[in-house]
Amino acid sequence: MTKSRKAAGTEGERLAQEHLALYGYEILDVNWRCKAGELDIVAKKDGTLIFVEVRARTASSMHAFGAPQESVDYRKRMKLRRLAEIYLLQTGRSGVPVRFDVIAVTLASIGGASDIRHIQNAL
Template identity: 50%
Template sequence: MKPDIRGRQPANRRQKGAAAEEAAAQHLIQNGYRILDRNWRCRTGELDIVAEKDSVLVIVEVRSRSGSSNFGTPSESVDRRKMQQVRSTAEHYLHVKKQYGRPIRFDVIAVMLNAELTTASIEHIPNAF
């Protein structure tokens, strides 16, 4: 990667994702959620954050952008294919964790990052899909 005018290397995709997920987790904790799992993986995909609040299991898809929103907002990047993949992975999670019959919802947390990977804004969309 090419350094910026101050000689710093730009953050890579993994660093940006980790910064956004950490911001999302802190946002949830500050709003009374309990984090159960982060980056839970199985053969169908990954769940960014699994949390609970008021006895509801909350599956959170974290999306981020840095810089301008020329390519759309982070929340706009959750398309039908991604929703289906998260639902399928959530089914496996519920089975593995024996969480049968529990109320569940799917949220999106959209994080805009500054160049230094600090949080510019967070938008939490409950019941996003």
């Protein structure tokens, strides 16, 4: 049975958080929301604030829809930049170095991830 899109997204975000923690990232916020939208993960490492967009797909859906990271199109990149600006202003973190990453998670049919790709400076 295939996972629902929402369940796949939730599982992908959980796996992305585990991946970031494993590599020494400090998770500051998860699913941060404002009127303009949502940031999946905001993390910090080596003095840089990192906005992480998580994209998850099941291995079976990749044939029809492509790799998870391919879904971060121009419109989504611009939205993430706007959200990051709002986040920086609302949290008082303006003036720090920032980076935009994408974590693409391919979900295994038996649970967990069959592949996690962390693309730094993706935007």
